[in-house]
Amino acid sequence: MRLYHVALHEIGRRKTRTAYTASGIVISVALLVASIIVAIAGQKDIVLIINRYGHSLTIFPATSTETTLKGFGIGSGQYIPESALPAIREVYDSAIKSGWEARGGWVMEPGAPGGVELLQPATFAPRLYEETTIRDRHAVIAGVDPEAEYKSRFWWEVETGKLVSRPDEVMAGSVFGKITGVNLGDRVEINGHSLKLVGVLRETDSPDDYMIFGVLSTVQEIFGKQGLISMINVRAMCNYCPVGDAEVALNKTVVGVRATSQRELALAQHTIFRNVTNVILGFVALSFVIACMAMFNMVLGTIHGRLREIGLFKVLGASRGQLMRLFTYEAVMMGLLGGIVGYLLGYAMASWIAPWLIPGTTVEFTWWHPVLAVLAAITCSILATLYPAFFASRIRAAEAFRAL
Amino acid sequence: MSSNMIVQLIGVSKRYQTRWEIVNAIEEANLEICQDDYIAIMGPSGSGKTTLLNLLGGIDRPSGGELRLEGERIDTLGERALLEIRRHKIGFVFQEARLLPSLTAIENVLLPTVFWSARAGDETDRALELLDKVGITRRAHHLVHELSGGEAQRVCIARALLTTPRLVLADEPTGNLDYSTRTDIIALIERLLATRGGAIVIVTHDAEVAARAKRRFLMHEGRLIDATRIH
Numbered sequence: 001m002r003l004y005h006v007a008l009h010e011i012g013r014r015k016t017r018t019a020y021t022a023s024g025i026v027i028s029v030a031l032l033v034a035s036i037i038v039a040i041a042g043q044k045d046i047v048l049i050i051n052r053y054g055h056s057l058t059i060f061p062a063t064s065t066e067t068t069l070k071g072f073g074i075g076s077g078q079y080i081p082e083s084a085l086p087a088i089r090e091v092y093d094s095a096i097k098s099g100w101e102a103r104g105g106w107v108m109e110p111g112a113p114g115g116v117e118l119l120q121p122a123t124f125a126p127r128l129y130e131e132t133t134i135r136d137r138h139a140v141i142a143g144v145d146p147e148a149e150y151k152s153r154f155w156w157e158v159e160t161g162k163l164v165s166r167p168d169e170v171m172a173g174s175v176f177g178k179i180t181g182v183n184l185g186d187r188v189e190i191n192g193h194s195l196k197l198v199g200v201l202r203e204t205d206s207p208d209d210y211m212i213f214g215v216l217s218t219v220q221e222i223f224g225k226q227g228l229i230s231m232i233n234v235r236a237m238c239n240y241c242p243v244g245d246a247e248v249a250l251n252k253t254v255v256g257v258r259a260t261s262q263r264e265l266a267l268a269q270h271t272i273f274r275n276v277t278n279v280i281l282g283f284v285a286l287s288f289v290i291a292c293m294a295m296f297n298m299v300l301g302t303i304h305g306r307l308r309e310i311g312l313f314k315v316l317g318a319s320r321g322q323l324m325r326l327f328t329y330e331a332v333m334m335g336l337l338g339g340i341v342g343y344l345l346g347y348a349m350a351s352w353i354a355p356w357l358i359p360g361t362t363v364e365f366t367w368w369h370p371v372l373a374v375l376a377a378i379t380c381s382i383l384a385t386l387y388p389a390f391f392a393s394r395i396r397a398a399e400a401f402r403a404l
Numbered sequence: 405m406s407s408n409m410i411v412q413l414i415g416v417s418k419r420y421q422t423r424w425e426i427v428n429a430i431e432e433a434n435l436e437i438c439q440d441d442y443i444a445i446m447g448p449s450g451s452g453k454t455t456l457l458n459l460l461g462g463i464d465r466p467s468g469g470e471l472r473l474e475g476e477r478i479d480t481l482g483e484r485a486l487l488e489i490r491r492h493k494i495g496f497v498f499q500e501a502r503l504l505p506s507l508t509a510i511e512n513v514l515l516p517t518v519f520w521s522a523r524a525g526d527e528t529d530r531a532l533e534l535l536d537k538v539g540i541t542r543r544a545h546h547l548v549h550e551l552s553g554g555e556a557q558r559v560c561i562a563r564a565l566l567t568t569p570r571l572v573l574a575d576e577p578t579g580n581l582d583y584s585t586r587t588d589i590i591a592l593i594e595r596l597l598a599t600r601g602g603a604i605v606i607v608t609h610d611a612e613v614a615a616r617a618k619r620r621f622l623m624h625e626g627r628l629i630d631a632t633r634i635h
Contacts (some may be wrong), residue, residue: 001514009506255582310504315463317491317519319484397490 003322007329011337021298024291025380028176029342029373030349031284036070036369037350039277041361046270056152057234059088059241059250062258079228080257082126088254089124090345092234095249098392099242122236125152126229128219132190135180140211141170141190143219152235153208156379160184161199167218171199175209188212190224295334295384299327303392311400320393327389328382335381339374346373408439409475410570410603416469416479417626418455435621437571438575442594442605444614446631447623453607456623457573460605461494461547462486474570490631491520495564497593498527499576502549510535510544513526515567525565534562534634538592554585558592565596572597572604578613590616 011018061078128143146165152157156163161184164171170188172180177200187194195214203209220226236243243261252258303310315324351363418430429452437443437460447453450542458464459471462478463486471479478489503512513531535541538558543551551559555575564572574593578586588615598606606617614620 001511001518005511006504006507006515006518009504009511013506200452308502309504312504313519315461315490315496316516317487317521319487322519397486398458 003326003327007326007333011330011333015060017298017302018334018337021302022381023085023293023376024294025288025335025338026342026345028284028287028291028380029339030345031287032281032376033343033373034349034353034371035277035280035284036372037363038354038357039273039280040366041350041354041356041363042273042277043270045358045361047274049301050210056236057092057247057250057259057261058233059138059234059257059259061263062256076277079128079225079230080126081228082227084254084257085124085232087258088232088250089122091249091253092122092246095230095246096236096241096243097247103242118141122234123148123232123239125149125235126216127231128223128225128228129230130223132223134188134190135181135182137180139180139186141219142208142211142213143216144170144213145216149213149233152233153204154235156208157202159200159202161197163199164213164215166198167215168195169215170195171213171372172197172200173201173209173211173213174203176212190214191335193218193222202252252277259314274370286288288376290333292380295381298389299331299385299388300391301376303388306392307400310395311397314397314400323393324389327385327392330383331385331389332378335378336374338381339377340370342377343370343373410439410441410473411435411437412469412470412472412475413459414472416459416466416471418459418464419467419513422450428626429461430466430628431626433627435628437601437603437605439601439603440597442618443603443605444617444620445605445607445623445628446488446609446611446614446620446634451623452626454575456628457575457607460571461496462489470550481577492567494569495567495569495572497557497560497564497574497577499579503551503556503563505548507542508545508547509551509555509581512548512559513562513566520604531562531566534565535559537565537596538562552585553581554588557581557585557589559590561589565600567586568600568602569592570602572602572606574606576607576609578608578610586610586613 037156059080061080116283125148126145127149130141130143132139132141144164146163150163159174159177161171170190172182176182182188182197184197184200186197188197195218214222216229220228234246236246247259247261250257310323313326318326347363347365347369354363412435413435414598416430420427420429433456445453445456445613455464459466462473462481466479469479470477473489474491478486482490503509504515506585507515510528513534514527517527532541532544535544535558538561540551540555540558543555543559548556548559561577564574572593577593578589581589593604593606594616606613608614618632620631622629
């Protein structure tokens with residue numbers, strides 16, 4: 001028989017007291033786990049937004065109503081001439097390069113011998129939006145440059161069929177497909193032109209779901225808007241490209257267009273979320289301190305009630321170190337118990353809170369969460385037991401014997 | 405000094421400082437305990453009986469005089485050395501059995517091995533042998549609450565004998581037992597003493613128990629009086 005067997009038996013015997021003593025730790029660990037899981041789910045959601053849109057720039061014709069119609073930037077009657085694209089690209093590239101260098105980045109000039117172009121050229125995906133009627137329903141058609149569009153909308157997935165690639169083809173957003181009842185292979189009449197539906201996109205939770213897509217040149221021809229586009233999606237091909245610099249440069253330099261970036265907004269949201277998370281974790285830390293203090297009081301009280309037991313151990317030859325170890329083992333076991341129960345409770349709380357706080361989020365199991373929960377609980381438990389154990393070990397054998 | 409001398413008290417005294425006064429718990433006590441001694445100490449409450457047991461067991465240190473165990477002075481030893489003495493040379497039996505309720509009878513007998521400095525070998529066979537000697541083998545794996553008062557006291561005696569101590573100190577070992585069980589326990593202690601050697605000191609209020617001892621002492625206001633010849 002070893003000392004930890006004695007500790008284990010004692011813990012087992014004092015089930016109610018153990019549960020009561022560990023309850024503070026259970027609550028603190030549950031709060032810690034729930035906060036971390038929810039925070040990570042929230043951060044992932046924001047990072048997803050940043051990844052999708054954060055490194056992109058949207059360029060509209062400069063008009064005060066560019067985003068008023070259905071939120072698509074459609075119907076303003078303003079267009080950007082396609083011929084302005086090279087100038088826009090030049091301003092954009094120059095701003096990105098100088099911004100990158102200003103932040104200490106290294107730019108390899110294109111074509112340098114043996115070098116690699118660290119800054120990949122951005123993808124410019126022009127779109128022309130027009131309103132039309134398809135099968136007696138009001139519809140928005142977007143003319144796109146397929147190659148650039150698929151790079152820009154890298155998250156697009158086809159539900160059925162394929163992506164549009166030929167001038168006589170169209171592709172439907174998921175909601176558009178359901179509403180109009182168009183099927184793969186159907187001919188769609190647009191302004192007297194018959195186009196073949198070759199694919200339906202999977203839902204993207206964006207305005208794209210309500211549109212139908214054709215090749216840019218075809219849409220320009222159908223609506224008599226040759227050489228004109230409604231907007232340009234610019235996708236920077238690096239995670240840390242200073243898109244904000246390009247936005248400022250375009251708005252200052254190119255007359256007739258207005259560039260907007262969601263990066264700053266997403267980053268601000270990211271910062272707010274991180275700060276709120278830190279504050280919550282601060283409260284959790286405070287709850288750990290309170291749990292430690294409560295446990296300290298309870299263990300100290302328990303030791304006064306266990307004087308006879310301590311006396312017996314002393315009389316049987318227990319050293320101070322052995323008594324300290326006995327109480328520490330009990331603390332570790334209580335911590336282990338508190339950590340496991342607290343983790344399960346925290347996971348359950350997070351599973352309930354996360355989808356409510358961040359719609360569409362699912363809580364995922366990560367191996368280090370239970371490890372962290374158990375370590376935090378054991379540390380708290382040991383800290384709370386340290387002084388009471390020291391106190392118990394210092395009780396003189398004669399005093400303890402008198403208690404028998 | 406006789407070669408079978410186990411403990412020797414030479415002019416031992418013990419004083420306590422309370423808030424108001426100095427209490428002389430033991431005054432100039434002289435006692436020699438030899439191999440096979442069976443000593444009973446009687447006296448009213450507060451007369452110093454338990455204090456004397458504490459001194460004999462290395463639980464407390466005397467304020468004056470000399471205390472020798474097997475010829476070696478132990479009143480000057482440090483806590484660590486006294487610990488080793490308590491672990492291996494002294495056995496304790498208490499008024500209430502003082503068993504850990506979370507452990508079985510055999511685990512309680514094995515409890516002292518948990519505190520041994522060197523890694524204890526498997527003492528289970530020895531513990532079973534002792535439980536057999538005290539007559540409760542069939543209760544070896546029962547929890548404490550499943551034992552009667554007499555059975556619990558037998559476990560306590562088996563625990564005290566695990567290390568084959570030179571001296572067994574029993575503080576009112578029959579205090580909470582009925583007449584029949586009390587007689588059984590005392591008979592058991594006497595039988596074990598006769599078979600395994602060593603010495604036993606019993607503190608008791610029970611004149612009948614004391615009368616069975618080879619030597620009897622009376623504690624009165626801190627003084628140890630030889631009462632062997634007093635009837």
